[in-house]
Amino acid sequence: MTYELYYWDGIQGRGEFVRLALEEAGADYIDITRQSGRGRGTGAMLSVMRSDSEAHIPFAPPFLKDGDLIIPHVANILLYLGPKLGLAPDDEGLRYVVNGLQLTITDFVAEVHDTHHPIATSLYYEDQKEEAKARSADFIKERIPKFLGYFERVLQQNPYGAKHVAGDALTYVDLSLFQIVEGLVYAFPKAMSSYRSKYPLLATLHDSVEHRPNIARYLKSDHRLPFSTEGIFRHYPELDMEAS
Structure with a gap:
């Protein structure tokens, strides 16, 4: 399944730490705000953050969606992705x-x-x-x-x-x-x-x-x-x- 990365369009920021891992692994992902354009993409990101239906809404970007799972915070995202992308120790x-x-x-x-x-x-x-x-x-x-x-x-x-x-x-x-x-x-x-x-x-x-x-x-x-x-x-x- 394609990962969805949500971060502000137009800047590297904290999202870049996640992008580097995804790029190194050759992972299939969509950079949502950039893929959809600044207006629509940012709107999609904010709608997740302000949702009344999501079980676990993120406080701020970056956050990652893997299916129905939403993972916020750079270190937390990388802790989740590391084993999946071969970028974490086996131990x-x-x-x-x-x-x-x-x-x-x-x-x-x-x-x-x-x-x-x-x-x-x-x-x-x-x-x-x-x-x-x-x-x-x-x-x-x-x-x-x-x-x-x-x-x-x-x-x-x-x-x-x-x-x-x-x-x-x-x-x-x-x-x-x-x-x-x-x-x-x-x-x-x-x-x-x-x-x-x-x-x-x-x-x-x-x-x-x-x-x-x-x-x-x-x-x-x-x-x-x-x-x-x-x-x-x-x-x-x-x-x-x-x-x-």
């Missing part, structure tokens, strides 16, 4: 380790978002620029090293080798870390200018994912949306600075 215990890593990525993504919207999501970036500068300075100095340093250590300490973040085969967390690096390099090119020397294992993982046949094909396609100042990862030159 059940290790699957929860992978899920924990994905949840850590969820925390990181929330902090990325807050660099440009530190006060409220209801306000425009222009309404909170000074606060965003202060938040971004701390993010670059303290939070990027903390999170990327953690994942570098996870790779280093993987008993199966540093090629993957967990176990001896590709998982959806490897794909998500690729997206994290891509997004940070776009949003903070100065701060990330020396990341390859600071986090060599993470850089190697990024490159290996980038060159996987299905991912490479997807990245070159029209279906891969570009980064922009409407998504999670946004480049505002005034927020970027060299890492100390």
Whole structure:
């Protein structure tokens, strides 16, 4: 059965973490808002969220429909899809380790978002620029090293080798870390200018994912949306600075 992915049209956002898994696996899926057009597709998404008949309505996108089942939240979607797509370890215990890593990525993504919207999501970036500068300075100095340093250590300490973040085969967390690096390099090119020397294992993982046949094909396609100042990862030159 064809999976249905629901997310805002026109931006990568959190939906991209799910798309990368579906694309890597060559899964049959429909990107609902893009397939139907911005107006109709978004309307279809909102109708699910506001439904009076669905048993389990999602709070916000992204969410995935598999038949009658609706699965919300990126980490939850990937926990569900991982075994079905061959992107999760066979060992059940290790699957929860992978899920924990994905949840850590969820925390990181929330902090990325807050660099440009530190006060409220209801306000425009222009309404909170000074606060965003202060938040971004701390993010670059303290939070990027903390999170990327953690994942570098996870790779280093993987008993199966540093090629993957967990176990001896590709998982959806490897794909998500690729997206994290891509997004940070776009949003903070100065701060990330020396990341390859600071986090060599993470850089190697990024490159290996980038060159996987299905991912490479997807990245070159029209279906891969570009980064922009409407998504999670946004480049505002005034927020970027060299890492100390």
